[in-house]
Every structure is written in structure tokens, then in C-alpha cells.
Amino acid sequence: MDAIILQLLNGLDKGSAYALIALGLTLIFGTLGVVNFAHGALFMIGAFCAVTLQRILSFSYVVEDPTQKDFLGRPLKVQTPYIESWFGPDFGSAIIDWSVPLAILFSIPIMIAIGFIMERGLIKHFYKRPHADQILVTFGLAIVLQEIVRTYYGANPIQTPAPQAFVGSFDFGSLLGFDPNVVIYPYWRMVYFGFSALIIGAVFAFLRFTTFGMVVRAGMADRETVGLLGLNIDKRFTLMFGLAAAVAGLAGVMYAPINAPNYHMGMDFLVLSFVVVVVGGMGSLPGAVLAGFMLGILESFASMNEVKDYFDGIDQIIIYLVAIVVLLTRPRGLMGRKGVMED
Amino acid sequence: MSKFTTTRRGLIKSGVVGGAGLAMPTIFTSSAFGYTNEPTGSTVTLGFNVPQTGPYAEEGLDELRAQELAVEHLNGMGDGGMLNTFSSKALKGNGILGKKVQFVTGDTQTKSDAARASAKSMIEKDGAVMINGGSSSGVAVAVQGLCQEAGVIFMAGLTHSNDTTGKDKKRNGFRHFFNGYMSAAALAPVLKNAYGSDRRAYHLTADYTWGWTQQESIAAATEAMGWETVNNVLTPLASTDFSSYIAPVLNSGADVLVLNHYGGNMVNSLTNAIQFGLRDKIVNGKQFEIVVPLYSELMAAGAGKNVEGVIGSMNWNWQLQDDGTQAFVKSFGEKYGRPPSNSAHTCYVQTLLYADACERAGTFNPCGVVDALEGFEFDGMGNGPVLYRAEDHQCFKDVLVMKGKENPTNEYDTLEIVEVTPRAQVEYAPDHPMFAGGELGACNPGA
Numbered sequence: 133m134d135a136i137i138l139q140l141l142n143g144l145d146k147g148s149a150y151a152l153i154a155l156g157l158t159l160i161f162g163t164l165g166v167v168n169f170a171h172g173a174l175f176m177i178g179a180f181c182a183v184t185l186q187r188i189l190s191f192s193y194v195v196e197d198p199t200q201k202d203f204l205g206r207p208l209k210v211q212t213p214y215i216e217s218w219f220g221p222d223f224g225s226a227i228i229d230w231s232v233p234l235a236i237l238f239s240i241p242i243m244i245a246i247g248f249i250m251e252r253g254l255i256k257h258f259y260k261r262p263h264a265d266q267i268l269v270t271f272g273l274a275i276v277l278q279e280i281v282r283t284y285y286g287a288n289p290i291q292t293p294a295p296q297a298f299v300g301s302f303d304f305g306s307l308l309g310f311d312p313n314v315v316i317y318p319y320w321r322m323v324y325f326g327f328s329a330l331i332i333g334a335v336f337a338f339l340r341f342t343t344f345g346m347v348v349r350a351g352m353a354d355r356e357t358v359g360l361l362g363l364n365i366d367k368r369f370t371l372m373f374g375l376a377a378a379v380a381g382l383a384g385v386m387y388a389p390i391n392a393p394n395y396h397m398g399m400d401f402l403v404l405s406f407v408v409v410v411v412g413g414m415g416s417l418p419g420a421v422l423a424g425f426m427l428g429i430l431e432s433f434a435s436m437n438e439v440k441d442y443f444d445g446i447d448q449i450i451i452y453l454v455a456i457v458v459l460l461t462r463p464r465g466l467m468g469r470k471g472v473m474e475d
Numbered sequence: 476m477s478k479f480t481t482t483r484r485g486l487i488k489s490g491v492v493g494g495a496g497l498a499m500p501t502i503f504t505s506s507a508f509g510y511t512n513e514p515t516g517s518t519v520t521l522g523f524n525v526p527q528t529g530p531y532a533e534e535g536l537d538e539l540r541a542q543e544l545a546v547e548h549l550n551g552m553g554d555g556g557m558l559n560t561f562s563s564k565a566l567k568g569n570g571i572l573g574k575k576v577q578f579v580t581g582d583t584q585t586k587s588d589a590a591r592a593s594a595k596s597m598i599e600k601d602g603a604v605m606i607n608g609g610s611s612s613g614v615a616v617a618v619q620g621l622c623q624e625a626g627v628i629f630m631a632g633l634t635h636s637n638d639t640t641g642k643d644k645k646r647n648g649f650r651h652f653f654n655g656y657m658s659a660a661a662l663a664p665v666l667k668n669a670y671g672s673d674r675r676a677y678h679l680t681a682d683y684t685w686g687w688t689q690q691e692s693i694a695a696a697t698e699a700m701g702w703e704t705v706n707n708v709l710t711p712l713a714s715t716d717f718s719s720y721i722a723p724v725l726n727s728g729a730d731v732l733v734l735n736h737y738g739g740n741m742v743n744s745l746t747n748a749i750q751f752g753l754r755d756k757i758v759n760g761k762q763f764e765i766v767v768p769l770y771s772e773l774m775a776a777g778a779g780k781n782v783e784g785v786i787g788s789m790n791w792n793w794q795l796q797d798d799g800t801q802a803f804v805k806s807f808g809e810k811y812g813r814p815p816s817n818s819a820h821t822c823y824v825q826t827l828l829y830a831d832a833c834e835r836a837g838t839f840n841p842c843g844v845v846d847a848l849e850g851f852e853f854d855g856m857g858n859g860p861v862l863y864r865a866e867d868h869q870c871f872k873d874v875l876v877m878k879g880k881e882n883p884t885n886e887y888d889t890l891e892i893v894e895v896t897p898r899a900q901v902e903y904a905p906d907h908p909m910f911a912g913g914e915l916g917a918c919n920p921g922a
Contacts (some may be wrong), residue, residue: 138722146716203793203804203814203887279528287532289742291779301752313757314726318750321718390750391715391743392777396530400715435719437706447719448711 134305134315139432141304145321145390147428148328152383153401154408154420155332156376162352162415163369166255167263169271172402173278174377177246178384179393180281181239182292186231189215230295235385240378247377251370274398282395289392294320298389320389327386331379332421338375339417348372352415407451411458413468423466427451510840511626511921512602519574519839521546521826522603524594524618525632527582530739531610533773534818538608538632539580540811541819545826548806549576556806557827560799560855565834572833583609587617594618598625604839605630605829608822610738612636612685619648626921628841630825633818635737635769637688640869641910646918647841649848649868651828652821653901655689656909658768658788659696661874661896665786670731670764672701677729679720679744681736682709690735691909693768697733705729710740717744721751730758733766741767742777749781770877772816775889782879782889789875791820791857794892800857814887824856828863842918859898866905868915874901 153175160168192211200208216224227234254273258266293299298319305315339345351358351365358365384393391397408427412419433439434450458466512520523542526535547553551568558566570576579601581593590609597603606622607630609615615634622629623645631639631650635658640650666674676697680690686709694704705727710720721744724732732753736744748754748765756763770787793804793814803823807815815823829844832851836843849865858872876894883889903910 134726135723138725139719142719142722145718200884202885204808208885282528282532287528287530288773289739289777291746291777291781293779300755301750313752316725316752318752320750390747392746392779394530394739397715400713432719432722435723437708437723440708 134310135436135438136433137304137308137315138317139436140429141315141317141321142435143429143432144425145325145428146432147425148325149383149387149401149424150405150408150428151421151424152328152331153380153405154412154424155335155417156380156383157405157409158412158415158417158420159335159372159376159379161409162417163348163372164251164255164259166258167266167270168255169267169402170250170274170277171270171376171380172398172400172405173274174243174246174380174398175384175387175401176278176281176393176395176398178239178243178381179292179388179397180285180384181242181381182232182235182385182388183285183290183393185235185238186228186292189213189228189231189234191215193217232292232294232385232389235388236382239381239385243378243381244374246381247374248370250377251373255373256370274402278395278398285395287395289394291392292388294323294389298323324386324390328383331382335375335379336417344368344371404451407455411455411465413465415469416465416467419465419467427454430454509922510842512598512604513922514574514602514604514839517574518577519571520601520603521576521578521829522581522594522597522601522606523578523608523822524581524583524590524597524606525608525822526585526610526614527580529584529586531585534610534633534738534771534816535583535608537773537816537819538610538822541807541815541823542578542607542826544806544810545823545830546576546578549827549830553810554802554806557799557803557824557856560802561827561831562854563831563835565831566827571830572837572839576830579603583611583614583618585611585614587613590614590618591621594621595625598622598627603627604841607825607829608632609634610818612639613683615639615650616643616684619643619645623647623916623919626841626919628829628844630829632822632825633771634685635689636685637692637909638684638913640867641688642912644867644913644915646845646868646915649825649828649863649870651825651863651870653788653790653872653874654869655685655692655768656903656907657874657901658689659692660901660903661788661876661894662693662766662768662786663696663700664896664900665876665894666697666702666766667700669786671761674702674731674761674764675705675729675759676702676731676733676766677705677724677727678707678733678735679717680707680709681740682711685737686735688909689768690733693733693735693766695909702731710736710744712740714740715743717747718751720744721747721753724748724753725751725756728759730761731764731766733768735768737769737771738774739777741769741774745778745781745785754784770890771818772814772887772889773818775879776886778879783881785879786893787877787879789817789877789890791817792875792877792890792892793820793887795857795875795895797857797859799855803857820857827856828853840920842920845918859895861898864905866915867910871898871902873898 157171190213192213194209196207197210198207202208301316301318303316408423412423434447525538548556583590594606605628609632612634615631619629629648637655680686734744767787770789775782832844832847836847851863854860861872874896877890878893880891
């Protein structure tokens with residue numbers, strides 16, 4: 133039972149990442165009809181926003197310490213962050229310590245701007261082209277973006293730790309009557325799940341309860357009719373691209389302490405997120421979220437040794453197996469709409 | 476106008492001469508007709524095949540730095556580095572056999588097919604007589620096979636699988652780097668001293684040649700000293716989040732987690748294990764511990780504070796105090812402003828060893844180089860006295876047991892040397908079962 137609870141928790145935080153990326157993908161597909169293979173790269177850029185802010189806050193001046201030596205026997209160059217000299221060592225280091233949460237604010241304008249530039253600069257030229265062309269151009273863009281990041285940040289993963297206050301694990305087992313330290317879960321992964329739920333809720337509320345959102349939803353249902361009413365739906369859809377980029381970026385920012393960011397991390401999530409979108413139903417926002425959590429949890433359960441003893445390697449194919457079963461029984465996905473990608 | 480007539484005697488003479496030619500062993504014909512990419516001008520070209528893109532690009536870049544430095548030293552530029560401390564004095568700083576050394580580079584991308592393609596291109600288009608470098612055992616095995624077929628020498632870079640000089644060994648291939656068996660043999664006594672002989676180990680293992688042989692080696696070595704292997708879970712190389720593999724460790728009854736992972740896998744699995752608070756747990760009345768059998772400085776830097784106190788092993792480290800290490804670190808540090816990694820060291824040393832073998836053999840012919848390297852004993856290259864064993868082309872030397880430093884003073888100060896395990900403790904017989912199944916075969920000069 134303890135193992136099942138642990139994997140359920142694991143699945144929730146994996147599912148959070150899948151759901152957030154799939155939500156952004158679906159927003160773009162639902163509004164602009166574009167299959168955006170650069171969406172994983174936006175997730176990666178979000179994570180590197182956290183890395184960048186950490187580096188900006190840690191920007192240091194150098195003082196030679198003759199009492200210590202470097203690897204060549206020269207006086208050691210000791211680096212002290214400017215922020216610590218401006219605000220004092222305690223408060224300065226606390227600001228650096230909280231660089232990941234601060235990066236949420238830092239990343240939002242950056243991601244919206246990147247999304248806007250991507251849409252206006254490149255993707256709008258492919259609206260009326262076949263989906264295969266859209267996939268090729270956005271996949272190429274993803275490679276360009278990740279190579280730019282690799283050039284500036286290198287290929288090695290870069291540790292971007294969570295604030296000290298969130299280091300460690302919560303003992304769920306003690307709450308549920310298990311032995312201590314049997315069902316424990318890292319604080320930051322719990323934060324990630326809560327944050328994802330908040331973002332998903334905010335996106336749904338924005339689309340449901342604002343006039344802007346109402347127009348966007350109407351445009352997703354019937355773009356031509358909304359246009360005939362004199363509403364500039366293209367402008368709103370461009371803003372939705374920026375919003376989708378921001379959602380992917382925020383997912384990346386908060387994911388940075390879970391796994392050290394590297395330039396390739398977007399590709400690692402991209403294919404799985406597309407499977408999530410297809411299983412959830414192309415163009416369906418609730419479907420993307422539902423499928424994200426469902427597949428995240430199933431993937432975690434499939435990783436249990438007790439399961440793999442019976443089906444070796446099942447953890448590697450479970451998501452694709454589920455996709456096949458869902459598409460055979462519900463060709464439009466779990467919550468797919470009629471007419472989407474069926475022409 | 477001439478008349479061409481065929482006589483019976485003439486036909487028999489021609490047949491005898493032709494038959495003798497065909498029956499002659501290829502070693503004689505090849506020396507008579509040359510070998511692959513025999514240098515004819517005033518230069519000789521070496522091929523440096525390293526990951527320049529992909530997940531090990533940082534390591535590849537460091538290998539390339541060291542290879543460039545080696546070429547500088549071979550051509551008499553710079554301070555000479557390890558040429559000054561190398562026990563063999565065949566190299567004079569005037570190139571190799573009087574020919575100026577130049578090099579071409581290829582990008583392995585840490586993919587076997589890409590690595591073979593780039594090595595093939597360097598051999599066929601650029602005329603490379605030797606291929607050196609790489610950061611993966613899968614790549615090393617693939618490129619070694621290609622070099623054997625092409626008739627050039629392969630001086631492996633970072634490859635730690637037992638198979639490289641075990642079942643996949645080749646006569647034209649040589650490995651200076653240590654292997655999984657040696658890591659395990661060096662680590663086991665240190666682990667016993669540090670954590671005791673009554674331990675239950677849970678292994679997470681990268682699912683490819685290096686992971687399998689590393690796990691087999693460390694499990695055998697730790698079981699021999701009394702540890703129990705609770706479980707071994709194979710993890711796909713493409714895994715990024717190891718939380719679902721770490722979670723079962725919590726209730727497995729294990730009190731040690733062995734991460735048979737390297738590179739990004741190691742960084743992520745170690746980070747995940749620390750996040751789950753494994754090292755804060757008390758299991759079976761003992762402090763939970765994590766072991767990383769193969770360390771690298773670059774990966775330790777990637778793992779950050781998570782490596783603190785974690786024990787692993789290395790082929791070499793810049794903190795060693797012998798003359799060879801000091802000379803290399805000085806050359807490298809002054810040129811690039813950073814200490815070299817152990818993958819940089821092995822590529823540098825391999826380049827010098829190849830050049831030295833050519834000088835001693837008096838030829839670039841791969842078969843002559845093979846003869847010069849087989850059974851070669853040397854010193855002054857940072858690892859103490861070293862033997863290139865003839866039976867499997869594996870270097871035997873001291874192995875370093877390392878530990879993540881508790882209070883690093885700078886970005887390069889991530890690991891500390893716990894013990895220098897003497898060579899005798901990590902040696903094994905050429906027919907050891909973990910290395911069984913392959914044959915060196917015959918040397919291939921190509922052409």
C-alpha cells in the first residue's frame with residue numbers, strides 16, 4: 133500500500149509537468165491550428181530563465197585571497213556576489229536562495245515576448261500550410277533554440293536548487309499510520325503540483341470568466357463567425373500564443389530544482405506531451421489536463437518493481453499502449469471534439 | 476608487328492609466380508604496398524573523434540582541449556607538458572618521425588552511428604592514421620570495430636565498460652582508461668571500511684553495455700565482502716526523472732543505493748535521491764548511503780552539493796602530486812584557465828602514447844604501432860607505473876577512490892582523493908569471466 137501511495141504522488145508531479153506542457157500545446161492548436169513542436173523548447177527556456185536569474189543575482193566581484201591557493205598555486209580568486217555586499221550577507225544570500233520563485237516574475241514577460249516573436253516572426257507564415265510543414269518548421273525552430281542555449285550555457289546540467297525552506301521531504305507515512313520514513317515526498321515536488329494546479333485553474337478561469345477568454349473560446353469554436361462580428365480574433369490568438377508560451381515557461385521555471393536544467397530537456401518532454409494531447413483529444417483543454425495526470429500516474433505505477441516483474445519494460449511503453457487503446461476505442465481521444473484534424 | 480605466343484613452360488612459370496603471390500601472407504604484401512593513410516608528405520594527420528554536440532559535449536570539449544595541447548607538445552610548442560616527465564624519451568618535440576602533427580576533428584554526438592560516420596570520414600577523406608577520443612563505451616566499441624576494419628589505430632578515450640577490452644576487444648584498439656572491474660576492485664575495500672560489511676545494496680543501472688558491466692563488477696565485489704544485493708533495476712538511458720525508480724528504494728529494506736549511472740543520468744538520479752531524503756534516512760540501524768562507482772569532475776560539478784560525501788572512483792585527478800600530473804595541470808591550466816578533467820587526461824596521454832609508439836617502431840604502420848604498444852611499460856604520465864597489457868590492450872595502473880568534497884572552496888574543488896588504490900589490487904587475469912568471449916584477432920594495416 134505504501135508503494136502505491138508513493139507512486140501515486142510521483143504520478144501527480146509527473147502528470148503536472150505533462151499537463152502544463154500539453155495545456156499550452158492545446159491552447160496553440162485550438163486557437164491557431166498550429167502543431168507546435170517548439171513547445172518543449174519553450175519549457176526548456178523557462179527552466180533557463182531560472183538559471184539566468186540565479187546567475188544575475190549571483191553576479192560577483194573578485195578578490196584575491198593570498199591565504200588560499202588555486203589549482204596552479206596562485207592566490208585564490210574569491211567571488212562575492214554584489215547583492216551580498218549591497219544588502220548584507222544574510223539578506224543577499226536569502227535573495228539568491230529564492231531565485232527560482234523570483235524567476236516566476238522574471239520569466240513571464242520574457243516568455244510572452246518570445247511567444248509573440250515566434251508567432252509573428254515565423255509561425256504566422258505557416259497557418260495555411262499543411263500540418264507536416266508546421267511540424268517541420270517548429271521542430272527546426274526547437275533545434276535552433278536548444279543549440280543557442282547550449283552555446284551560451286554549455287551541455288552540462290546546471291543545478292538550480294529550490295530555496296532551503298523547501299529542501300527535504302514530508303513524511304506522509306506518519307500521517308497515514310505507516311512506519312516513519314516509508315512514504316516520504318520532497319517538499320518541492322509538492323509545491324510543483326500545487327503550482328501546476330494553480331496555473332491550470334487560472335488558465336481555465338481566464339478563458340471562462342473573462343470577456344477576452346469568451347471571445348477566444350468562441351474563436352476556437354468558429355473563427356470565421358467571430359471575425360464576421362468585427363472582432364480581431366487574430367490579435368487575440370497571437371496573445372494566446374504568448375500565454376501558452378508563458379505557461380510552458382512557468383512549468384520549466386518550477387521544474388528547474390527537480391532536475392538540473394540542460395539544453396535538451398525540452399525534447400525529453402515533447403513527444404510525451406504530444407501523446408498526452410492526442411490521448412486527451414486534439415484541441416480539448418480539459419482533455420489535455422486529464423490525460424496529463426492520467427498518463428503521469430500510469431507511468432509511475434508501471435515503474436513499480438512488482439509490475440515490472442510481470443511485464444518487463446512496461447514502464448517504457450505504457451503511455452504508448454494507453455494511447456493505442458484510447459485511439460482504437462475513442463478515435464478523437466478522451467475529450468476530443470468532432471471535426472478537429474478530421475478534414 | 477610482334478607475334479605473341481604462349482608456350483606450356485611459360486604458362487607454368489606464370490602460374491607459379493602468380494600463385495606464390497596470392498599465397499603470400501598479407502603482412503608481407505601490406506608492408507610492401509603500404510598501409511592505410513601512410514603519410515607521404517611532411518605532415519601526419521590524427522583524428523580526434525569527440526562529442527561536440529549532445530549531452531557529453533562539455534566532456535568532448537575538454538578532451539579536444541587536451542588533444543590540441545598534446546599536438547602542440549608533439550610539435551615542440553609550449554612547455555612540453557608530460558613529454559618532460561614521460562619515462563620513454565623517444566619523442567623529441569619535432570612531430571612524429573620528423574613529420575609535423577596536424578589534426579582533424581569529428582563529432583561523435585555520443586551516438587554509435589554518428590561516431591562511426593565521423594571516424595570514417597576522417598580516415599577516408601582526411602587521411603587520419605589514428606582515431607582518438609570519445610565519452611561513451613557504446614561509441615568506443617563501435618569506433619574500435621570500424622578502425623579495425625579500416626586498418627588504423629584506435630586510442631580510446633573515456634570508455635569504462637569491461638567489454639571494450641573484453642568481449643569487444645580488437646588488435647588495433649587500445650584503452651588507457653580504467654574499467655568497471657577496476658572501479659569495483661578499488662571501491663570495495665574503501666566501502667567496507669566506511670560503511671561496514673553488513674549492508675543491503677539497491678542498484679539502479681543504466682541499460683547499456685557500460686551499465687551492465689559496471690553493475691556486474693560492483694555487485695560481485697561488494698557481495699564478496701559480505702554485502703547483499705537487494706535488487707538491480709535497469710533504467711533506460713533516455714530517462715530524465717528517476718523519482719519513480721527511487722521511490723521503491725524507500726521500502727526495499729536497502730541501506731545503500733548504488734547508482735550505476737554516468738553523465739546526465741548520474742546528475743539526475745543523484746539529485747532525485749537527495750530530494751527524497753535518502754541520505755537522511757536511518758535503515759536497519761545504519762545511515763543510508765549512496766555510491767557512484769564512476770565519477771567525473773564535470774558531472775560532479777553538474778550535481779553540485781548533491782555529491783558531498785558520496786564515494787566513487789576515477790582514472791586520474793588533477794589534485795595528484797606526482798611530476799607528470801603537475802606538468803600536465805600546469806600546461807593545461809595556463810592555456811585554458813581551468814584544471815583538466817580525467818577524460819582530458821586520458822586523451823592527452825593516449826595521443827602521446829601513440830606518437831611514442833610510432834617513434835619506437837620507426838613507422839606509422841598500425842602493425843608496428845601495435846607491436847610497440849603491446850606489453851609497453853611506462854611511467855611519468857600521472858598514474859604511476861603503467862602496463863599496456865598485450866593480451867587485451869588494457870592499461871593497468873593505480874585507481875583513485877574519490878569522495879564528494881564537503882566544503883568546496885571553488886567551482887573545481889568538487890571531489891577529494893580518498894585513496895590511491897595500488898595497481899596490484901585492481902589487476903585481473905586476461906581470461907577473467909567478466910572479460911570473456913572476445914578475441915583480439917590479427918592486426919589489420921589496411922590498404
